[in-house]
Structure formats: structure tokens, C-alpha cells
Amino acid sequence: MYGILWRNLAQKTQHQLRIKAYSHLQKLEISFFESGNTGRILTILNDDINQLERFLDHGANQILQLIITVLLVGGVMALIAPGVAFLAFLPIPIILWGSIYFQRLLAPKYREVRERAGDLAARLNNNLGGMMTIKSFATEGWEINRLIRESDAYRKSNNRAIKLSAAFIPLIRFAILFAFLAILLLGGLQTWEGKMEIGAYSFLVFITQRLLWPLTTLGHTLDEYQRSMASTNRVLDLIDTPITISSGNNSIDIKQVKGDIKFENVNFSYSGRTSLIKDFNLHIPAGSNIGIVGSTGSGKSTLIKLLLRLYKLNSGNILLDGKRIEDLKLKDLRRCISLVSQEVYLFHGNIYENIAYGCEDSSFEEIKNAADLAEASSFIENLPEGYETLVGERGQKLSGGQRQRIALARAILKNAPILILDEATAAVDNETEAAIQRSLLKIASNRTTIVIAHRLSTIRSTDNIIVLNNGYIAEQGNHNTLIKKSGLYNDLWKVQAGIKNTYSGM
Numbered sequence: 001m002y003g004i005l006w007r008n009l010a011q012k013t014q015h016q017l018r019i020k021a022y023s024h025l026q027k028l029e030i031s032f033f034e035s036g037n038t039g040r041i042l043t044i045l046n047d048d049i050n051q052l053e054r055f056l057d058h059g060a061n062q063i064l065q066l067i068i069t070v071l072l073v074g075g076v077m078a079l080i081a082p083g084v085a086f087l088a089f090l091p092i093p094i095i096l097w098g099s100i101y102f103q104r105l106l107a108p109k110y111r112e113v114r115e116r117a118g119d120l121a122a123r124l125n126n127n128l129g130g131m132m133t134i135k136s137f138a139t140e141g142w143e144i145n146r147l148i149r150e151s152d153a154y155r156k157s158n159n160r161a162i163k164l165s166a167a168f169i170p171l172i173r174f175a176i177l178f179a180f181l182a183i184l185l186l187g188g189l190q191t192w193e194g195k196m197e198i199g200a201y202s203f204l205v206f207i208t209q210r211l212l213w214p215l216t217t218l219g220h221t222l223d224e225y226q227r228s229m230a231s232t233n234r235v236l237d238l239i240d241t242p243i244t245i246s247s248g249n250n251s252i253d254i255k256q257v258k259g260d261i262k263f264e265n266v267n268f269s270y271s272g273r274t275s276l277i278k279d280f281n282l283h284i285p286a287g288s289n290i291g292i293v294g295s296t297g298s299g300k301s302t303l304i305k306l307l308l309r310l311y312k313l314n315s316g317n318i319l320l321d322g323k324r325i326e327d328l329k330l331k332d333l334r335r336c337i338s339l340v341s342q343e344v345y346l347f348h349g350n351i352y353e354n355i356a357y358g359c360e361d362s363s364f365e366e367i368k369n370a371a372d373l374a375e376a377s378s379f380i381e382n383l384p385e386g387y388e389t390l391v392g393e394r395g396q397k398l399s400g401g402q403r404q405r406i407a408l409a410r411a412i413l414k415n416a417p418i419l420i421l422d423e424a425t426a427a428v429d430n431e432t433e434a435a436i437q438r439s440l441l442k443i444a445s446n447r448t449t450i451v452i453a454h455r456l457s458t459i460r461s462t463d464n465i466i467v468l469n470n471g472y473i474a475e476q477g478n479h480n481t482l483i484k485k486s487g488l489y490n491d492l493w494k495v496q497a498g499i500k501n502t503y504s505g506m
């Protein structure tokens with residue numbers, strides 16, 4: 001019973017800690033995940049928490065038992081043979097001193113072991129994700145060598161820790177053996193001289209073993225404790241990572257949101273980069289649709305990320321229906337926006353689940369309708385298992401254009417007051433795109449729509465078009481007015497129509 005209870009405690013702790021760490025992780029801003037530390041995070045959530053579980057499983061219990069043994073047996077010995085009992089306690093300060101001393105030396109070693117484990121996981125994670133590139137560039141050999149380096153670094157860091165902990169365990173045993181011998185000799189001498197009963201002496205010899213023998217396992221337990229402390233610190237560091245983008249307090253009723261968006265003197269730069277969005281002002285009236293064009297890297301997707309509060313502004317404000325988005329509850333703000341982002345992400349599961357993502361209680365009718373509007377239903381129905389077809393990890397089993405249309409259907413199903421399409425139809429052919437545009441016209445009529453596109457035909461019919469250049473709005477107006485000016489838009493139009501082959505904006 002006690003075994004079950006104790007081990008269940010370890011299970012409960014690891015489970016709760018993992019959930020706590022993960023739920024904190026989800027609150028951290030996107031830039032935290034961009035520093036290439038997915039592998040590190042994975043090892044923290046898996047290995048490090050398991051390490052703690054292993055220690056709690058028996059190590060912690062052993063320490064508890066040891067303390068009780070030392071107190072009880074030590075007390076009995078002090079009663080029977082106060083003259084020699086102190087000898088049994090002599091190794092304890094040595095053990096304590098030794099473990100504190102070794103702890104100081106071991107802690108950084110084990111920290112390094114965990115870090116190397118994180119690097120190794122990061123490499124594996126990257127390689128598994130890039131298997132297609134590895135194969136197409138025939139770089140298998142090169143990748144094996146990189147993996148050997150990471151794996152070797154892990155092995156070596158472990159070796160350094162093992163060397164140290166291997167020195168520590170015999171030290172403890174030595175101290176114990178010394179105390180045991182001293183008790184035998186001194187007790188024997190006292191018995192010889194008649195100062196102690198033979199019976200008491202025999203009992204002393206027996207009980208000293210009971211006291212000191214369990215202590216020999218202490219070295220191993222303390223070593224395990226060290227390992228698990230290195231892991232626990234990493235978990236706690238993760239839980240302590242400050243949340244820089246916190247939710248506001250004001251809730252909004254999504255049904256009441258009109259979708260009026262204002263950027264007011266917005267300045268933004270990614271950390272460590274030069275200023276990207278400079279004194280940016282833009283008003284997108286509720287229910288209108290706007291097209292954003294501009295050269296690659298000009299900051300179009302960034303504007304959307306700022307609207308979603310994925311990054312912190314350097315200065316300025318973004319307002320939704322006249323309210324600062326920082327003051328709104330993050331969940332509410334993000335629920336107001338249906339986004340088809342430039343990099344579509346599908347979850348492992350079937351097409352049905354992927355379209356219904358975030359709207360799990362939708363009926364099949366609603367899902368089918370969203371797929372129809374996204375021009376996806378015909379290809380879905382042609383798949384061997386229709387809506388039940390598994391899309392593979394990250395949707396790998398579908399074509400680029402198919403993935404985009406599923407993401408579009410997902411956004412349509414979300415039915416939010418603001419619809420944002422960031423290159424959402426870039427991977428589909430012109431004919432399909434035209435069909436999608438006809439359906440979007442229907443659903444865009446009563447909501448604010450932002451369309452980002454390189455292909456100008458995509459945004460041609462929007463109420464307003466802005467041309468982004470170097471973080472500023474270079475031009476603004478509808479297609480017909482912009483085409484009459486001889487500016488960037490006009491240039492771009494001519495290049496796409498094949499009239500010209502250079503574009504002056506960059």
C-alpha cells in the first residue's frame with residue numbers, strides 16, 4: 001500500500017508539473033519560440049520532468065527512511081552505550097560535508113548534461129522536420145556527422161559528471177567503514193576491560209550495521225538528487241519565464257464587434273533588428289476591405305502579427321472599435337479575427353478535425369459549407385476517405401494549394417468579424433483563386449477584410465489598397481486611382497501584366 005501511495009505521489013507530481021509548465025509555455029510570446037529552442041523545451045517537458053519523477057519514485061523515500069533510521073537507532077545506541085555511540089555519528093558530518101562539497105562541483109556538471117541533452121533534441125527535432133531537404137540535397141552523411149558531434153558532446157558532459165560522482169560514492173563508504181571499525185575496536189576494548197556488557201557489545205555491533213549500512217546507499221541517492229535538481233531547475237526556470245504580452249482586462253462581446261481598426265503612430269522593430277514599421281497610421285473602417293501590397297520583407301505580415309498582439313509595439317496604439325487592443329482580453333481579441341496565415345499549419349488528424357479546429361461543436365453541414373466556400377469540397381470528396389482522410393504531420397500528405405484551402409475553410413468556419421488573408425491563395429491556380437474570390441465576396445460583405453497579396457489580381461477589387469514600402473505607406477487608394485498614378489503600384493501592375501520587367505519599389 002505504501003509503495004503504491006508513494007509512487008503515485010511521484011506520478012501526480014510529474015503530471016501536475018508538466019501541465020503547469022505547458023500551460024505557462026502557451027502564455028509566452030511567439031518570440032520565445034523563435035530562438036530555436038523547441039528541442040530544449042521538449043527535453044524540459046519530457047526528460048527533465050521524468051528525471052524528477054525517478055528521484056521521487058524511490059530516492060526521496062530513501063532519504064526519509066534514512067533520517068528516521070538515524071534518529072531511532074542512534075537514540076537506542078546512545079542509551080545502551082553512550083561511550084561509543086558517538087563514533088557511529090562521526091561519519092555523518094563527513095557525509096554531509098562531502099555531499100555539500102560535491103554538490104557544488106556536481107551541480108554545474110549536471111546542468112551542462114541537461115543542456116547538451118537539449119541541444120541533441122533540438123538537432124533531432126530539426127532534422128526530422130527537414131527530412132525532405134536532407135534527402136533532396138543528399139546530405140545524410142553530413143547530418144550524421146552533425147548528430148555525432150551533438151551526441152558526443154552529451155556523452156562527454158555525462159562522463160565528466162560520472163567521474164565526479166564516482167569519486168563521491170566511495171568516499172561515503174570509506175567514512176562509514178571507518179566508523180564501523182572504530183566502534184568494533186573501541187567497544188571491544190571497553191568490553192575487554194569489563195566496562196560494557198558482552199550482550200550490549202553484541203547488540204551494538206548488530207545495531208551499528210543497521211545504522212550505517214543504509215547510509216552507504218546515500219551516495220547514490222544524493223547523486224540522483226543532484227541530477228534531478230538540475231532538471232527541476234530547468235523546469236522552474238521555464239515556469240518563471242516572465243510573460244511579456246499579458247492579457248488586458250476588458251472583455252468584448254464578439255457579436256457586438258464592428259471591426260473598425262486603427263493603427264496610430266505605430267513603431268515596431270523585431271528585437272535586435274532595425275526599425276521596421278515607422279510611425280504607421282492606417283484606418284480600416286468597419287465592414288470595409290483593404291488590400292496590402294509591397295515588396296517581400298516590407299512588413300505586411302508583421303502588421304497582422306501586431307494586430308493579433310503576437311509582438312509588443314515599441315510605441316503607438318492599435319485600436320479595435322476605438323478601444324486599445326492592449327486593454328482587451330487577449331482571447332477576446334483573437335477570437336474576433338479569422339486569420340489564414342502565410343504559413344499554413346495543419347495538425348495531425350483528419351481534414352474534418354482540421355477545418356473544425358477551434359469550432360469543435362460545428363455540425364457537418366457547417367463544415368461542408370465552409371469547405372464549399374473555400375473551393376475545397378471537390379478535392380476533399382475525391383480523396384479516398386473524404387473528410388476522414390488523415391493529413392499527415394503538418395499536412396504533409398496534401399498539396400500546398402489544398403492545405404491553403406483547408407486553412408481558408410477553417411477561417412471561414414470561425415466566422416469572426418475580421419477576416420485576414422495573408423497570401424491565402426498564393427498556392428492555388430488562377431481559376432481556383434477567382435472562384436474563391438467570388439465566394440469571399442459573399443462572406444466579406446458584412447465584415448472587415450484585410451487581404452495581403454503579391455498577385456495584384458487578388459486585391460484588385462478591394463475598397464482600398466495600401467502599398468507598403470520601407471515601413472511607410474507609399475501609396476493609398478483603390479485600384480483605378482492607383483493605376484492612374486505613375487507610382488509603385490503602377491510599376492508593379494505593369495510588371496505583372498508583362499509590360500515592364502523592372503520594379504522600382506524595394
Ligand SMILES: Nc1ncnc2c1ncn2[C@@H]1O[C@H](COP(=O)(O)OP(=O)(O)OP(=O)(O)O)[C@@H](O)[C@H]1O
Nearest residue numbers: 034270273276295296297298299300301302303342
Ligand atoms: N520573427 C522575426 N524576427 C526577426 N525579424 C523578423 C521576424 N519576422 C520577420 N522579420 C523581418 O521583418 C521583415 C518583415 O517581415 P514580414 O514577414 O512582415 O514581411 P512581408 O512583407 O510579409 O514579406 P513577404 O511578402 O515575403 O511575406 C523582414 O525583413 C524579416 O526578415
Ligand SMILES: [Mg+2]
Nearest residue numbers: 300301302342
Ligand atoms: Mg508575409
